[in-house]
Amino acid sequence: MPTLKEQVITASKAIGIDKIGFTSAAPFDYLEASLKEQKSNDHSTGFEHKVLEERLYPNLIFDQPQSIIAIALAYPTKITNKPARTGAKRGSFARASWGIDYHDILRDKMDQLIKTIEELANSDTKITFKPMVDTGELSDVAVAQRAGLGFIGLNGLLVTPEFGSYVYLGEIITNIPFEPDTPMANQCGSCTRCVDYCPPQALMGDGRLNAKRCLSYQTQTKGFMPEEFRPKIRSVIYGCDICQQVCPFNKGKDFHFHPDMEPDPESVMPELQPMLTISNKQFKLQFGHLAGAWRGKKPLQRNAIIALANVKDRTAIPKLLELIDTDVRPVIRGTAAWAIAQLVRDVTPEILTFLETAAKRESEPEAQVEFDNALQILKKRYSER
Template sequence: MYTQLKNDIIQASKDIGIDKIGFATAEPFTHLKESLEEQKAAGHTTGFEHPNIDERLNLDLIFDTPRSIISIALAYPTKLTKKSTSVPGERRGSFARASWGTDYHDILKDRLNKLIEVIQEKATTNDEITFKPMVDTGELIDVAVAQRAGLGFIGKNGLLITEEYGSYVYLGEIITNIPFEPDTPIESKCGDCTKCIELCPTTALLGDGRMNGKKCLSYQTQTKDMMPLEYRSKIRTIIYGCDICQQVCPYNKGKDFHLHDEMEPDPDIVNPLLVPLLTISNRDFKETFGPLAGSWRGKKPIQRNAIIALANARQKSALPHLLELIEKDPRPVIRGTAVWASGELAPKDPSELITFLTDFKEKETEPEVLIELNYVLEKLNS
């Protein structure tokens, strides 16, 4: 009975816009416990993960009578189909590919809910069937589920790599009490390749599929406090996320799929002008960037990153805008970051900037801003 239902689900998944689907057992992911505990003890976790390790591993703790997990993947674009508008003298930032188009959480939830409707329609059992859909905000580890369900293998960068789409896929899953026949897990095919490890700018990848999450540039672009100095130049002009460990992966060579209209990006939004971001209103931010997954932390991290990107892009025309932020912005993180960036964009004769910052230092009381002021003034006076 469930064999036919599984086949019906696989066929229906194509019609509702699911690119890959697989079925896994609901057995505990016990083999991951030691690794997760080691990562937490080492301080490698970011705080974005579900906090209860046992609930991440044992489905019985989060679902009544789990029998199977249905895992799905949707491929997303990796190249823009048109360029952003050119504005002479103005530099643009960029959102990582996973934040292009409509927020993938919304897209996956839509597909998962449609899949549940199909199962309810096609199931012939008299028993009550139950479901728990989730994306990456749920308890389970998406890549572990997808690997067990045969969608792909987990690479040395910790991402799921599929044969058809590389690692450029969004993942979601449904826990159910239906006992489907499981598919075959896929073992790693990275072999001796270590490109992602070697080319990670912050050496965040540990070599075995794990990472120090706090060193990952994607994480650093999502924090709300002052970004540590060591990471600022490394984000270049990226204002959300990081694609480097995907871009260098041989399995991603030539992968670019445009299968879902909701995922198609507006180039002027995913590559926004940096200067206008400095003073964007809450309303305009929500209207322009709200539909993107990269907006989930609010506008402050994006603005902070835009300031850093202007410094990295050497856009000296932005200096007056930075000085205005230093004088008027009420947020210490924005003021402190603008102080640092002003030092990076200082003119050959920095005397006026030194006077401005010295005068401002007399009024500033926030420790994180004073640290940046002392750093920049020492640099400019040397």
């Protein structure tokens, strides 16, 4: 007779879970010093769970925990149907935001798994579960590593032998005691490709991250993106894949197991200019299903403006001027002013007058700085004609 653990593993495959592992509910207190140092160095994003102890001690967030079940779902890395060629410049979303929001997909898989375990356990005593994805208290990567799903690479991501790091992770705390699996040790060896190729040098070389410098974080902020990072995002308007793309463990990895994860080309590689004036209704229709839409429309519009400047799309200049003139959001106006300074080569008195008038109207200090800097660049270019 198979053990409950063996039955759960078999059932997980039928549910469509690509990898499953088990670990104890012992504390993750070995992470404490590193997490405290990260916070004290201002290397955290602010998106993390606020109570440190609850990130380390499962017994603080669950009554009498015995085990944690970790799951992984592999996601695709290549688009099978490219968007139509229209000649328009396009942006892109990082692969982890392709398809339907992975939080929803993972929660559905874990709900199915919980129901199956309840049926298989057929226990007289009450069995309890707490599923978590990404926004839970525990570190998904730490749980998955301890449960034997893979190792933590120098980029801080979980790397599985089968699927590389292109996996979504979730975990379920339960009061059922399962035999734990063996954790996997780091296998990066002397390879430092992810560290070397990270444009803003956000990776610290030991598996830790200065998250404030991470381009993925920068694309998710709501205010002005610091100018240092603007050229580095290139035409990506959400997330960053670079440390995964250069990883040898990811070479050739592309799995299409889950229809819900298949990307809609027009959503994950959208034309940039229409994004500048997209309505709330159209934004929700085109992007609402993506994990990358969680911060709303403004950050993605800001990123689209930056991307247009990075790809040198001078046909966007009229729309950018329109934003400066009519948009009610300082971040959009100021970022558009920066983009104008990057794009306009033939500086005319009319452009300078337009920006000077807009700058006098500007009441938000950070936006005012953007206008002042843009005017300085354009006036210098005009004087050198």
